[in-house]
Amino acid sequence: MQENQNSFSIKNWSDDDKPREKLMLKGRSVLSDAELIAILIGSGNRNESAVELSKRILASVDHNINKLGTLSVQKLMQFKGIGEAKAVAIAAALEIGRRRRGENVKKITKITSSKSVFELLHPFLGDLPHEEFWIVYLNNSNKVLQSVQQSKGSITGTLVDVRLIMKEALELGAVAMILAHNHPSGTLKPSEADKQITEKIKNAATGLDIKVLDHLIITQTEYFSFADDNIL
Structure with a gap:
């Protein structure tokens, strides 16, 4: 033996x-x-x-x-x-x-497309076994002011605080934002909850003259863009 x-x-x-x-x-x-x-x-x-x-x-x-x-x-x-x-x-x-x-994503300082958002956030979200909801705050030149983890949850979902998102946007002087969260399951299809929270944040932002430019769903290798799919 x-x-x-x-x-x-x-x-x-x-x-x-x-x-x-x-x-x-x-x-x-x-x-x-x-x-x-x-x-x-x-x-x-x-x-x-x-x-x-x-x-x-x-x-x-x-x-x-x-x-x-x-x-x-x-x-x-x-x-x-x-x-x-x-x-x-x-x-x-x-x-x-x-x-x-x-370390490489630190070079991304301006958002030019949904792909650049994916490249910015994938290192943080791509490998996670649970869901996280992030916000990328932008100035009027679409330069990144800050990328923030807004909530962290189980594999089935996260709890998103819309008031906190707006508070941080005002404190940063952001004029636009991009929403993003990961799907550990690998599915790229947005759920009804995904669509509802997007609409809720969009309505709240409109009242403050802040634009929601996109919402990305990120998996280990791919992403789905609400804006690219014309459902924002």
Whole structure:
């Protein structure tokens, strides 16, 4: 039994096949997602190498790294061979990747399209397992004054405070705003509740001479724009 376990050890592979050595010899860009995760976990289990185990983990999320980022430490630990330390290492690495994407969005200072809103907010909303409702406040040149998380809720919805949204808009001197929230389920279709809160905020903003330019629904890879679909 011990011999079988050793046969799956990365130490027994050729240097060209070992993920760590492969990275050193050929560079990180040539490694597959599974090989990169294998470096993080170091070893597999009795029946799988680290790479094979990593492939199975990726297969469970349809080989989607963003979706992998939504798995909790407890969920990762359900895979045989993934203990707490390995699960934490995976979660930490994916969080670093998310924060790295977040650094890039700081360059987005002006909204020119629904896509630019998606690029601004996706690093914050794309991987979440629960819903959050955000507001992007803009000046008269559509430059971003502030992006604010207005509410945080369960996977089924959030509680939005319209009065607080208007208060912050006035304090910032905003003349326009864009609404956004995520759908952890992955569906891009707006619900009736989504439409109702959009209309409620729009009516409140109109009374203060503030425009609601769009409402985006954001998923792990895509977005839906109320404005682009002419339902705002």
